[in-house]
Amino acid sequence: MVVVVGAGYAGLSLAERLREKGFEAKVYDMRGKGGELADFAKIEEFREYYSKYIEKVEESDVEVIKGCVLSTNPFKVISPSGLEVGRENRFFICTGAVDLTPAASGIYGKRVAGIYTLETAIRLIAMGKRIGNRILVVARREEGILKPLENHLAARGFDVEILITDDPAEVYGRMRVERVEIGGRSIPCDSLIVYGGRMPFNPKNLKGEFVGNVVECTYDYKKVDRNVQRIMF
Structure with a gap:
């Protein structure tokens, strides 16, 4: 056997x-x-x-x-x-x-609501959950799955931006993500999806x-x- x-x-x-x-x-x-x-x-x-x-x-x-x-x-x-x-x-x-955790993927700062690994975000979306309105995706490497993710979010009215970068990110917010500072930019968002590998x-x-x-x-x-x-x- x-x-x-x-x-x-x-x-x-x-x-x-x-x-x-x-x-x-x-x-x-x-x-x-x-x-x-x-x-x-x-x-x-x-x-x-x-x-x-x-x-x-x-x-x-x-x-x-x-x-x-x-x-x-x-x-x-x-x-x-x-x-x-x-x-x-x-x-x-x-x-x-x-997926690696956000901390292991170079995401620092507040541990507030609205921070998801890629796999967790996909699982919630598959369950019919709306994970936010203005979504930032920070990926530490290129993966083909990012394109269908972007297409899905955009088609359903999300404001989405995908960054593929090694730059460390700092999360700011009180109860939930409000902005992320990364690569010299300050990006407003209410959800952060992280893919670090x-x-x-x-x-x-x-x-x-x-x-x-x-x-x-x-x-x-x-x-x-x-x-x-x-x-x-």
Whole structure:
């Protein structure tokens, strides 16, 4: 038995490849199928941009065991069905990536309302939340996802500006963001979205072979897909 932890794009793709090779695999996830692509699918511009990957996730018939807390050494799963223990012989960790915090991304000053990492902002938008009116996006590196984000916000009446810069930023405001000073400019805004890069998501310190975005730490799913395809059985 092979265990795949994580039912996002990498986990589902890997499970399908394992099945094609004749292996029996179990896929576990705390939330369910799709990972962050499930949020992207709810936003028109993101769904179009990531269509290839979203469609693959939605069309996958891989069974996912949901609501799990899992350890790999020794193998133990606590799920709504109860406790499962075993002696599985191979683990693939496909738990994905999370954004760096604003502080780790060079954002200083007041910790007031209206400051979001990119992934948190996307999740709230996917839930139908309006995160502000005048939005500043500060990105520490170029990522293709920034364009569909800008298109979505502009199409829905947000005043949005995207800066790709390494300059440190200082946040000012009383209860909520009011302005950000960066690169010699003072920019009025009531929401700040920060993208400083990503890091592996593995809060349980699971052991095994790491696959997908837990390795690549990106929003570029071409890189995630290439990482999955390199796995040899």
